[in-house]
Structures are given as structure tokens and as C-alpha cells.
Amino acid sequence: MRALSLFVFALTTLLGANHAAAQVPAQPSAQPSAQPSAQPTPQLVPPAPVDGAPPQNAMQAPQSAPPQNAMQAPQSAPPPNAPAQTAPPQGWVAPQAAPTVASERAPFDESDGEEGYEDVSVPIGLAGRLAINATLDVLWYLDTANDAFARSRGLTSGGFSVALTTLDLSRQLLLDFGLGWRTESSQTVVLQAFNALYESHATYVDATLRFELTPWFVPRARVSAGLQYLSATLSNNVGSSPLDGGAFAFVSSVGAGVELLGRLGAGLTSRESRTAALTLALIVEGGLVVGTNTSLTVTPREPVDDEVAADRLPVVGTNIGSLGGVAPYLRISGALRF
């Protein structure tokens, strides 16, 4: 419950931060901006999203800072091999204070007949896209101690996470920072007498480096670190109180995988895809979870009735050993990014 509370708090905080970030492009502009309903400039403004809402990150001409992920005219000279950018489009208003510009291939340009990127010059800067992930993990614990709670060492884990794409390191390279919650549970009979239940709740922060190789295929690498609360219950059916125990542990992971993307919006161009309002992602990731060994001491469960609990004799519990936290994992996630 503690972990859940922490997660909710963190999620609220993160959503608030994302909301603030999303307000940046909406600041009033003294220059003509992409307003489809007023003096449209078809050459410059990308098609409206399918739902007709004003696109976030639409091309605008901010006075001070470029919008995140916006296509912007470079201040410096384009690279020689970028003929499409040699002349700024007509009507384009260059930002007054553009950040450092990286000249790379723009994503999703298929003009050369194969999936790839057209060469564009893009700024390195803040992004601001939010992703909500539902994750399903299968972990294979290496420590035999976990056998007490499962007939096999493969445990299924589920969870949620939110990630914010905060940095465009380059045109193809994105860095996400996220906050997640993961829970896992297993149950079995041990010693032919006890029902052994294991649960854990982990709250973690992670950083994910995504490389947009193609419009739909994005290799990624992720590291995470967090706090995990492990709990164990041993009970039998002869009337004695169940034995409960729990402990906190540090947990981290490192993994790599791929994202398979589906972007909502027909006929998107490369630029448009990058800033599409909604992206669905299927993420397959493998890696290694490394947690600290967790010592578990179990004591009889407190009676529900406060009066009975207060009356109970003081009890000394017992240490049932340590759970190892090293486990290869395979994570399958569904992500909604907007």
C-alpha cells in the first residue's frame, strides 16, 4: 500500500510536470502561428490531426524558444548533403533564438524508396511527450530461495509506468525518463503443509534511450532503480495464525529491447509522424533485474480485532532466510504515447 501511495504521488507529480511542459508551445506568439482556423498557411502547417484538435508541437514560430519537437528552420548553414533544406520554405519564420542544431536525417522520409530518414536539421532540446505503459514482466529468479513461493522460478509481474520524453538528443535518439510501479505475486504449497504467498511492489524511476531506426521499429535500452517492498505469508489450515513478514529492498534493472510503433493518423509524413498526437507501442524488452538480498522475518499475523491484538502475548518471530533479487526478465509492454 505504501508503494502504491508513492506511485500515485509520483504519477500525479509527473503528470503535473508534463502538463506544464505542454503549455510551452501554447504561449502567445507575436508572429503568425499555426492556427488552422485563422489565416492558414497550407505550405507550412501540417495537416490537422485526425481528431481535428490543434496538434501539439505544431510548427510555430515562437519568439524566444522553439516548441519542442517542432520542425524549425535552422539558423546555421545546412550540411552539404541536405539539399531539401538549403532553402527555407516560403513563409517560414525562423525562431529568434534557436538552440544548437544537429543536422541529421529526418525520420520517416521514404522518398528514397526505402524506410529511412531524410536529412533535416533538428534542434536538440526538450521534448515533452508523455507515455503511459502497461507492462507484463516474466522474471526468472536465479536464487533457489524463490522456490519456496513458486514451483518454478518464473514469476509473472505486472505494472504501470509513465515516461516523459524529455530530451531529443538527436533526430533519431530520444531519452525518456519515467516513473513506474510493478507488482509481482506467486503462491504455492511448501513442505506439504504451508500455503506460501509472496508479493512485491516496486516503485522505480527509469531512463530509456530510444533510437528511432524506422517509423515502426525502435530499439531501446533502459535502466531503472527503485525501492521494492517484499512480503511473504506462510499459513496452514490447522488454525494457527498465518506468519507474515516483509522488508524493503533496493532493486535495479538494465535491459534492452525494441518498440514496435503504430502511429495514429493516415498518410503521415515523416515530420508529422514524429509529432503525431497518439502513438501506440508494443515493447519487448529483456534484461536483468538486480536487487539486494532481502532478509525476511515472519511473525504471526495481528488479529483483526484491536482488543484481541492488544491482548496477545508478545511474540518473537523467526527469520526464514533471504530472497535473492537477481533475475533475468522478459518484459512485454503496451504503451500509449501522446
Place this chain on the structure above:
Amino acid sequence: MTRAWQLVTLAAVVALGATSCAERAKEFDTAMSVLPPVALGASLVYVDSSVQTAYVLDVTRPEAAPREVALGRGASFVARRNQHDEALVLCRGERGGVGVDPQASSLTVVSGTAGAAPRTYVLGSPFNAIAQTPDGARAIVHFRTGEGLAGLLFNPNEIAIVDLEAEPSATNPVRRTVRSFGGVPSAVFFSPSMALAEGPRTLAVILSDAYVTLLDVDNADRAEITVPLALPEDPRAVLPVQVLFDPDDPTVYVRAVASDDIFALRLQEVPSAERAGNDFRPSLTQLAVGSRPNDMALFDAGDGKRLIVPSRASRNVSIVDARSSSVTTIALDVPADRVLVFDATAPGDPELSPRALLFTADGSASSISFVDLVDIEERRGRNVETRAIGRPIVGALPLLARGLLVLQHSSSTGAPGLSLLDLSARTSAPIFADVPLENAKFGANETRIFVAPSFGARLGFLDLGTFVPGEVRLDASITAVLPLADAPIVAVIHGDLAGHVTLLDASDPRRETARSVQGFLLSNLLARGDE
């Protein structure tokens, strides 16, 4: 996806699949098999044979994890080593099977003191019984009929003599086979130090079907002496069940089922010139004591030892002078099958003299008989006094140092409870109980007796100085009470499979000062897969 990615993915899936297919350690699927605990000086010893581990719980530091001592396979018996802060754990070993290596049987000595290394004596054969000398210096491990004998071939008359004071070695224990007339040992008794020709020594008396075997445990290389109790053509199953020793006039008295006689084995000296091994030779005398003796006790009559033998079937008690083989038979008002000899005064007799109490402990009688043993052969029935207790007796717990006998009464034939019998005043103080009582144990300093009900969570106790009873409400049903010898603590055992003990202050048993230890038999549960 490139080919490299495909290969990496495939390799990862195969690796993880192989890991997940691994069966968990069988230790997690093995049912616990916990022997009844024994109390040492300040610790309790639990043995879980399923994991070959003894758990030593220090009751003075219950918050500390129980000490785990590795045992051999097949632990079947645990007992306190006499006069020592150690437990003897008999392990029958493993016959072997698919994936299981055979393992010889062993006897492990587990110390109650932390830091003391256990000693394991390899026995070889899967013995199932152990007997030890009163001082705990030696033990004889043997087979006993009817208790899980197993093995393709085994010799039921093989024994192992273990010197518990010495470290295990090639010559310790000593394995040998005792002579047999076709029977199997049923019990082993050790004598006190007997006055024999070559000096005082301890003898072992091995009881078998229709014969007994005498063995000099201090000279284990000497041949044993076997004494038949019945003629070969005698169809009766003369099974010896009780042994008494007269160490001064070295004699062994044997009582047997299906025999109307007491067998007296006088250990006569073997002349030095004829001595090839043992320095004694038993001379058998059969003492006729009427019909089916039920018990026997020795007392000093001033001019020598006498046997007092009650016979329930004949409703009398016999006084036997072993030297002259004379028997004096005295009729009783109530049948008796138990005898307790004690020194005490009596009403109208301030002299501290040997006296006997005769009673029946099977719930069939509610009266007892006192017998003044001085001049009993002359005064006969005039020395017998019968007293009514009022409730059938099902058990007795003597506390001779206080001149008390605690009689336990049954619930099926009357109100459950206890009677405190003052052996001098010959009065009884009834203590009633609202539930049947299962077992009663004296506290370490014998100032209280603790009584556990057969069900329920209240422990009863009785102050033996004031006879004031009390009770303590605990949190779980009680299965046993174990006073600790070297700590002012009484351990109350509960029936939790994970281990549950409540520790009470023996001198002031109150709920406010009690505390429990729970789950200790699951100590290091998670590490069992590492083994």
C-alpha cells in the same frame, strides 16, 4: 529485424526457457516430520527429520535464531542425555534409492550450549532404540521389536555400545551381536555401579523373549551371559519387563509377563583360577510370589534387602527375602498393581521408616493402601492401612523430597483433577479441574506442579507449598509442558507445525510476563533449496 537481432532473441528465449523449466528443490516439497521436543538445561531441542536438522532454541534468548545442527538421515528418536546438557538423536540412516545415496545410521550428540560441536557416532545398522546409563556415560543402541524394522537383511540382536564420554573413533562405538535364542531385544536396562569381584562396574541387562542377557559395558570385549527364564519346552511367552538391581549384594531381579515368579540372578564371583572373561556368574533363583506380579520394589529391612511385589490378580502383596527365598503374603483390601517405597513418618509413628504405598493406576480403584514395612513379616496385615481417595486414579507423580504424591484422576469415571497425597499424614487434598488433564510436570525447583489440559489454552499450576492452584491463559492449545532444569522457565509446547512455544516464569507464572516464540521450525526455510 536483422538476422543478428533474431539470433539474440532466440538465444534469450532458449536461455530463459531452460531456467524456468528447472524443478524446484525437493526439500520444499518434503513434509515436515518433527519429533517431540526435549528440554535441556536452558534450551529446547526440536528435531525435524525431513531436513536432517536439530533446532536448538535458547529459551533465555528467544529472540535469537534457533541454532541448527545437521543430523544424519532418518532421525527417529531424541532424548536428553542423562546428567548432561545434551540431547541424543538417533538417526536410522538411508537405505538408498534412485538419486539417493545410502547413509549409515548414526547417533548424534547435540549440545545445548552454543559453540559446542556436535559429535556423531556412526553406528552402521539402522537401530531403532537407545538406552543409556544413569550417568549418561554410555549408551547401548539396539533393535527393538515392532518399531519400524527395515532392511533387506538385518540382525536384530546386533547392538552398538557407545562411550559418550569419548570422541567417535574406529573403536567407538563397539558393535557386537548378543547371543540369541531366537528372540529380539525388547529393552535394555543399566545397573548402578555393582560391587563385583574386579571392582564396581556397570552392567547392561538386555531383555529378550524368554531370556535376559548380562553384559559388562565396562569390558565390552567380554562375552555376554545369557540366562533363559523358561525351559525350552515351556510354551509360555515369558517376556521380561522390569529389572531391579541390588548393588551391594549384587543381584538382578527380573519380573516377567506370564510368569508367577520373580527371577533373582545372584552374581556370584568366579574364582580367579577359573576366570576366562567375566568375573561373575549369575545364579538363578525363581521366587514364587503368587499370581502374576504387577510391580516390584526393593527396600532395606535392616537385615537385608526385601522385595515387595503386588499382585492385582491375587489381591495381595508379597514380601520376599531373596537370600532365604522366603515369601510373606499379605492380603489387601483393594487390589493394587503399583508400589511406591518411601521413607516417612506415619500418623502415630514419628519414626522415619520404610513404608510402601500400593495403588492401581488404571482407573479401576479409588482407594490406596499404606504398608509399614518395619516388621512386616511378623505383623503382616496389621501393618496395612487402606485409605479412600474418592476418585479413580489414572496416574501418579511422586515428589518424595517433599513427601508428596500427586495422583491424577480420570475424567470418564469421575471429576477430573488431582489429589495431593501427603505420604506422612496420609491425607489427600483434592484439586478439581474442569477439563481432563493430560500431563503434569514439576517445575525445576519442584515448588510447583504444572498441569496441561488435554484441550484448551489454559495452563494450570499448583503451589506445592501452599496447595494454592492457579492458571495462566495462553494464546493456543497446549500439547506438552517442559520445565527447564537450568533456567527458571517453563516451556509450554503448542501444536503449531511451524513451532510455537510459550515461555513462562516458573517462579511466578503470569500472562503478563509470558512471551511466545513462533515459527522457528521454519528458520532459514528459504535456504533449503541450497542444500
